[in-house]
Amino acid sequence: MNIFLIQEWIEQGHTIENFYTDSAKIVIILDNASFHKKKDILNKIETEMPNIILEFLPEYSPDYNLIELVWHSAKEYIAHRLFESVSQLEELLIRLLNEGGLIIKWERKIKNKGNAVYGSSANFMEY
Numbered sequence: 001m002n003i004f005l006i007q008e009w010i011e012q013g014h015t016i017e018n019f020y021t022d023s024a025k026i027v028i029i030l031d032n033a034s035f036h037k038k039k040d041i042l043n044k045i046e047t048e049m050p051n052i053i054l055e056f057l058p059e060y061s062p063d064y065n066l067i068e069l070v071w072h073s074a075k076e077y078i079a080h081r082l083f084e085s086v087s088q089l090e091e092l093l094i095r096l097l098n099e100g101g102l103i104i105k106w107e108r109k110i111k112n113k114g115n116a117v118y119g120s121s122a123n124f125m126e127y
Helices: 002-011 016-022 040-046 066-078 086-097
Strands: 024-031 053-054 109-111 117-119
Touching: 002 016, 040 053, 066 086
Parallel strands: 024 053
Antiparallel strands: 109 117
8 A cells, every 4th residue: 555655746746855844644543343453464554654644443332432322223123133145134234234224323431341331422523
């Protein structure tokens, strides 16, 4: 990926010498899933892609991770239903997640693994 960014940087008339200090930074926000914290991958990103900045959400903070609320809402449509096939389940998920069929209850409470209950933050998306 970095090679494409460097190539674009040079095509815009910049020099490779100032790519790492002057080019745009890419910030990726991650939760604390164990696969996001593999040391070999983190080291590779740090050494080979210094313009990529990884920011981790605080532990046990589903209120900041909006995908948790999306999955909670999607599970309400799926739970306690019998699907005749995997493709039928897949069709429902596509309709819910890709075609706007999912109604998200933003005021819903989310439980984390520590069983603490957090209110979802409707103000999180305000600027």
